[in-house]
Amino acid sequence: MRLSQYFLPVLRDVxxxxxxxxxxxxxxxxxxxxxxxxxYSWLPLGYKxxxxxxxxxxxxxxxxxxxxxxxxxxxxxxxxxESGRYDAYGKEMLRIQDRHERDFLYGPTxxxxxxxxxxxxxxxxxxxxxxxxxxxWKFRDEIRPRFGTMRSREFLMKDxxxxxxxxxxxVRAYHRMFVAYLxxxxxxxxxxxxxxxxxxxxxxxLSHEFIVLADTGESEVxxxxxxxxxxxxxxxxxxxxxxxxxxxDWTSQYAATEEMVDMAAYESAVPPDKRVTAxxxxxxxxxxxxxxxxxxxxxxxxxxxxxxxxxxxxxxxxGPTRLVPAIIExxxxxxxxIWPVSVxxxxxxxxxxxxxxxxxTAACDSLYDELNANxxxxxxxxxxxxxGGKFATADLIGIxxxxxxxxxxxxxxxxxxxxxxxxxxETLPVGDAAKRIKALIEPQRRTDI
Amino acid sequence: MRLSQYFLPVLRDVxxxxxxxxxxxxxxxxxxxxxxxxxYSWLPLGYKxxxxxxxxxxxxxxxxxxxxxxxxxxxxxxxxxESGRYDAYGKEMLRIQDRHERDFLYGPTxxxxxxxxxxxxxxxxxxxxxxxxxxxWKFRDEIRPRFGTMRSREFLMKDxxxxxxxxxxxVRAYHRMFVAYLxxxxxxxxxxxxxxxxxxxxxxxLSHEFIVLADTGESEVxxxxxxxxxxxxxxxxxxxxxxxxxxxDWTSQYAATEEMVDMAAYESAVPPDKRVTAxxxxxxxxxxxxxxxxxxxxxxxxxxxxxxxxxxxxxxxxGPTRLVPAIIExxxxxxxxIWPVSVxxxxxxxxxxxxxxxxxTAACDSLYDELNANxxxxxxxxxxxxxGGKFATADLIGIxxxxxxxxxxxxxxxxxxxxxxxxxxETLPVGDAAKRIKALIEPQRRTDI
Numbered sequence: 001m002r003l004s005q006y007f008l009p010v011l012r013d014v015x016x017x018x019x020x021x022x023x024x025x026x027x028x029x030x031x032x033x034x035x036x037x038x039x040y041s042w043l044p045l046g047y048k049x050x051x052x053x054x055x056x057x058x059x060x061x062x063x064x065x066x067x068x069x070x071x072x073x074x075x076x077x078x079x080x081x082e083s084g085r086y087d088a089y090g091k092e093m094l095r096i097q098d099r100h101e102r103d104f105l106y107g108p109t110x111x112x113x114x115x116x117x118x119x120x121x122x123x124x125x126x127x128x129x130x131x132x133x134x135x136x137w138k139f140r141d142e143i144r145p146r147f148g149t150m151r152s153r154e155f156l157m158k159d160x161x162x163x164x165x166x167x168x169x170x171v172r173a174y175h176r177m178f179v180a181y182l183x184x185x186x187x188x189x190x191x192x193x194x195x196x197x198x199x200x201x202x203x204x205x206l207s208h209e210f211i212v213l214a215d216t217g218e219s220e221v222x223x224x225x226x227x228x229x230x231x232x233x234x235x236x237x238x239x240x241x242x243x244x245x246x247x248x249d250w251t252s253q254y255a256a257t258e259e260m261v262d263m264a265a266y267e268s269a270v271p272p273d274k275r276v277t278a279x280x281x282x283x284x285x286x287x288x289x290x291x292x293x294x295x296x297x298x299x300x301x302x303x304x305x306x307x308x309x310x311x312x313x314x315x316x317x318x319g320p321t322r323l324v325p326a327i328i329e330x331x332x333x334x335x336x337x338i339w340p341v342s343v344x345x346x347x348x349x350x351x352x353x354x355x356x357x358x359x360x361t362a363a364c365d366s367l368y369d370e371l372n373a374n375x376x377x378x379x380x381x382x383x384x385x386x387x388g389g390k391f392a393t394a395d396l397i398g399i400x401x402x403x404x405x406x407x408x409x410x411x412x413x414x415x416x417x418x419x420x421x422x423x424x425x426e427t428l429p430v431g432d433a434a435k436r437i438k439a440l441i442e443p444q445r446r447t448d449i
Numbered sequence: 450m451r452l453s454q455y456f457l458p459v460l461r462d463v464x465x466x467x468x469x470x471x472x473x474x475x476x477x478x479x480x481x482x483x484x485x486x487x488x489y490s491w492l493p494l495g496y497k498x499x500x501x502x503x504x505x506x507x508x509x510x511x512x513x514x515x516x517x518x519x520x521x522x523x524x525x526x527x528x529x530x531e532s533g534r535y536d537a538y539g540k541e542m543l544r545i546q547d548r549h550e551r552d553f554l555y556g557p558t559x560x561x562x563x564x565x566x567x568x569x570x571x572x573x574x575x576x577x578x579x580x581x582x583x584x585x586w587k588f589r590d591e592i593r594p595r596f597g598t599m600r601s602r603e604f605l606m607k608d609x610x611x612x613x614x615x616x617x618x619x620v621r622a623y624h625r626m627f628v629a630y631l632x633x634x635x636x637x638x639x640x641x642x643x644x645x646x647x648x649x650x651x652x653x654x655l656s657h658e659f660i661v662l663a664d665t666g667e668s669e670v671x672x673x674x675x676x677x678x679x680x681x682x683x684x685x686x687x688x689x690x691x692x693x694x695x696x697x698d699w700t701s702q703y704a705a706t707e708e709m710v711d712m713a714a715y716e717s718a719v720p721p722d723k724r725v726t727a728x729x730x731x732x733x734x735x736x737x738x739x740x741x742x743x744x745x746x747x748x749x750x751x752x753x754x755x756x757x758x759x760x761x762x763x764x765x766x767x768g769p770t771r772l773v774p775a776i777i778e779x780x781x782x783x784x785x786x787i788w789p790v791s792v793x794x795x796x797x798x799x800x801x802x803x804x805x806x807x808x809x810t811a812a813c814d815s816l817y818d819e820l821n822a823n824x825x826x827x828x829x830x831x832x833x834x835x836x837g838g839k840f841a842t843a844d845l846i847g848i849x850x851x852x853x854x855x856x857x858x859x860x861x862x863x864x865x866x867x868x869x870x871x872x873x874x875e876t877l878p879v880g881d882a883a884k885r886i887k888a889l890i891e892p893q894r895r896t897d898i
Contacts, residue, residue: 071484098602
């Protein structure tokens with residue numbers, strides 16, 4: 001993408017309303033724009049990151065055996081009356097009347113609707129296990145939305161719902177999501193730690209939050225240090241097999257949010273040199289809640305013996321619009337964002353140091369074509385502007401590699417590559433640049449970790 | 450995808466509420482489910498088609514130079530008060546109050562919001578031309594939603610918005626979208642004819658609808674027969690060059706909807722043997738409306754001479770949730786849907802005629818692996834059920850090719866391939882099946898037409 005033809009409204013000033021670094025950087029880098037309190041447009045750069053995040057979520061959901069569909073944003077109030085949540089849900093639910101004065105709502109979550117779909121079509125134990133998910137916009141009318149898209153009113157969420165014959169197989173479904181989540185975060189370059197959690201308004205008796213450590217985290221967390229670099233389950237993990245050894249390994253070491261922590265248990269379980277007390281950001285939440293919705297909504301199947309069985313359910317949420325700022329909180333410096341390659345809006349940026357110079361521009365154009373031909377997702381700063389501003393923008397928007405070419409380099413036939421994360425610079429022949437960038441980027445795409 | 454692990458709730462009976470064939474087939478094939486009047490869930494099979502349609506729309510928008518972003522579904526009423534449309538828009542607008550009793554609405558379209566984004570960031574003539582688009586859920590509170598997702602209340606729309614310095618360059622932007630639309634429909638296997646149209650509530654003085662001919666079309670159309678097989682602009686069309694020869698070619702022959710037709714002009718322009726009078730479905734609508742929004746909303750840029758210029762705009766809509774039924778209306782038979790390969794939920798289905806037979810199943814499993822390894826998007830009917838039901842399902846859901854293998858074929862080492870569209874059948878060695886399917890499918894993917 002040529003920057004001269006792109007829409008990248010970078011801001012010079014730090015927006016005053018932004019309280020946390022990810023919100024400031026997303027505004028400054030032209031990733032999002034607030035349209036009203038808690039309502040954001042995702043501008044082209046931000047949208048590209050959001051889509052890459054969403055794609056990783058989808059790939060790992062699909063790998064685990066979950067099946068994607070899509071439910072509407074607007075739901076009938078009657079469904080929520082069946083579960084009893086229409087009245088129980090407070091003012092966070094955006095209630096709507098249509099032109100015929102029928103009651104609707106903008107879905108804050110989809111347990112009721114998916115249960116309704118399930119009971120309509122699934123009649124036999126033979127059709128289980130089943131895990132259905134969608135990635136759809138949700139709305140929660142927060143009284144005071146803040147932190148940008150980290151806690152917006154309209155937000156994108158992947159929510160999966162599992163249906164099983166009994167608790168034992170429902171727990172296996174829960175394990176599959178647990179492993180899918182570990183892989184999802186790792187592919188985005190995040191270290192996320194599963195912690196036992198409260199089930200809250202979703203209900204149930206088994207729940208984990210996945211927490212990314214960051215100074216700006218909303219709550220305090222306590223965990224064993226070894227959890228920070230535990231290996232991630234492999235891509236060829238057999239999701240139809242027994243995953244409990246993996247789950248046991250991940251849950252055997254102490255990890256708890258401030259709501260759940262028992263300080264005495266923490267201190268007895270974790271030696272002092274292994275204790276990590278830090279701030280954390282919740283980036284996912286999984287629940288097993290048994291028959292909480294299937295019972296009132298009569299979601300049953302016929303068992304092998306012909307008897308009706310009320311299905312056991314779980315739900316599993318990840319918010320892509322929250323993951324993007326969480327990644328920034330975990331990966332930035334004073335100059336701006338530092339994207340992991342797997343979610344970077346562009347993998348590399350080619351900087352033409354002198355766009356007014358015909359020879360330099362011809363060399364850059366040809367290098368740009370070569371980088372594109374090598375399958376690198378490229379931004380090309382072809383604007384006729386000073387070098388300083390170009391470097392600042394490239395740093396701010398966090399593209400992992402900068403390929404820098406100007407008249408002086410051209411004379412010696414050399415290009416400079418700057419590694420955004422380490423600051424390291426290397427000089428190499430122009431003809432080797434594409435091969436080098438490809439070699440740097442490919443292992444970091446993390447499609448196969 | 451193994452059908453035994455998929456969620457494909459095919460219906461035996463024809464749903465009574467469905468008035469048109471696409472709606473009946475989408476319900477029977479388990480593609481969608483009505484959640485409330487005019488609100489649909491896209492079940493896995495339908496969702497896969499929707500995504501393939503959306504991807505083609507995106508690719509052709511991007512090819513034409515439009516840039517993707519994403520605006521929220523919920524919009525502030527204040528924006529619409531600026532343009533004057535908040536009061537002008539009738540009951541089709543879903544009006545909402547949040548917990549603080551502020552007025553919002555579920556966006557039926559986005560002219561106001563995109564103009565607001567534009568005026569916030571774009572200040573100079575140097576940043577033009579610009580075309581921004583998004584694909585987002587919209588809501589129009591139709592008094593009587595019907596025809597399934599063809600006219601639903603919540604619907605997915607790609608809407609692009611162009612910004613230019615003057616009418617002349619705005620018309621060039623209009624031409625780019627015109628060509629992008631022609632390519633978009635052709636890649637989906639649709640013959641869509643551009644027709645001059647009324648601008649309606651969007652405003653402006655230049656507008657075309659793109660109409661697909663189908664017996665169930667909502668309105669009558671009149672056009673020259675030669676438009677039905679006019680060649681589509683090539684993928685390497687220079688979108689930065691002059692597209693008016695292409696536009697002139699496509700608009701020089703008579704084509705009009707019943708709202709716009711002048712029968713005398715039609716009959717004088719088109720010889721009797723070239724007259725096509727038919728029913729049509731609108732699958733896209735493009736508008737040039739000048740300064741209708743930029744004027745009241747003060748969307749201006751500084752010109753080369755330092756003077757403020759009010760920008761000229763256009764908007765361009767395509768609805769993926771309407772395209773899916775339109776494709777079905779244009780391509781089905783008594784047995785069900787006939788998907789063009791480019792938008793088929795699966796490109797081929799492998800039918801195991803005897804899933805209870807270990808040898809047959811082993812051969813099918815291995816053929817399935819081979820077809821997957823060849824990059825074919827496969828459905829595998831591995832269920833332990835009778836052959837008749839499997840054939841009926843494969844026909845109903847419209848997968849372009851059926852690969853049929855049973856114990857008898859296995860004995861002679863042969864597999865049967867059924868072409869869904871022509872009904873043609875061919876028998877060939879099992880070892881040649883993957884190569885043959887690949888050869889059949891690749892040219893029909895239409896990525897490069």
